[in-house]
Amino acid sequence: MEAFVNVDERLGRVHGQHMDDRRRHVIESLRWQVDNTSDPVTAAVLRAAAEDAERGGPTWDRLAPHAELPPGAAIALRLAGAAHRLALAGEAPEYAAHLPTCGGDGDTKAAAKAFVALMDDDRLDLRPVQTNEPRRTAPLAAAFHVVHQRTGLPLRLLELGASAGLLLRFDDYAYELGSTVAGNASSAVRIRVDLDGPTPAVGPTPVVARRGCDPNPLDPASPEDRLLLLSFVWAGEVERFRTVEAAIDAAAADPAPVDRADAAAWLADHLAPASGTTTVVFHSIVQQYLSPATRSGVNAAITDAATRATADAPLAHITFEPGEGRAETRLTLWPGGEEHLVAVSGFHGSPLDWRGYR
């Protein structure tokens, strides 16, 4: 907030007038993202964009039509993703030359200069942010395993906001948890996670059915959808980028079904507990995108199904959602219905502090 007041005062002095509220909102969004990005390349390009917008440069012209978007729409990530997409597609070679994900040199100053130079380019397409982060399966796989151990039954997985379905395929992946390798050790998809606590067990967990929903499901076999997903991985995070690439490739060969649907309506249709299996509803970094009506529809469907859960047809709800500055994985199992905080982690799943079902 301080920085924002100073920016306003400086511009007021320069132009002798109050800065337009819309521009202030955009600059604030860019600067917030700079402070909340672990990747130095993304931080550098967004800092340069904020400075350019302050000067009233081309970044402001590019962002002005999107200035009314709410903070949750992450205008900074839309902009970074749009430029990254052009670079990955070979359509912005001067920018790609400095991006590690494109084989570039990682020179943050040069990347920032090339990024601002792109702002005049009408091919920049500020599409809504859509990610699918396979590393989040580390705490989720451990939570699924707890559910299986406690119920003794195979799982039927229902994912809300499944994107390209990469998390639904958790049992296809190898888990490198500190110095331990678990899961499908020969998998091309390596989920490498630093540990802040004990090593969790991530399987074996039998799964008899898996299905997800998303208003905009992405097809891992489609080159456009692949490019879209990869463009929202930060351009300096090569290892993460390679993991997402490997997970998309594996899903293209054997996709998990994802229905085009809003979470509430879809869940009401799919949720009835089934004898001989544990029904597991889960979601990761989805709650903030749901309308109040969808949220209450999801809650109502789970509350209703919970009343019908039995030892032979149990129900679990697992959430990987923001907590105090980190992501929290919470598990509730019915019959019973007590919520357990089973893990705390980074927003992409690492580092992972496994707390267990206590």
Ligand SMILES: C[S@@+](CC[C@H](N)C(=O)[O-])C[C@H]1O[C@@H](n2cnc3c(N)ncnc32)[C@H](O)[C@@H]1O
């Ligand atoms: C940040 S992404 C997370 C994707 C995935 N869960 C993950 O962790 O990698 C949020 C997802 O929620 C989806 N979403 C937005 N509104 C939704 C709704 N009403 N019902 C279900 N999913 C929704 C988006 O399309 C997007 O795929």
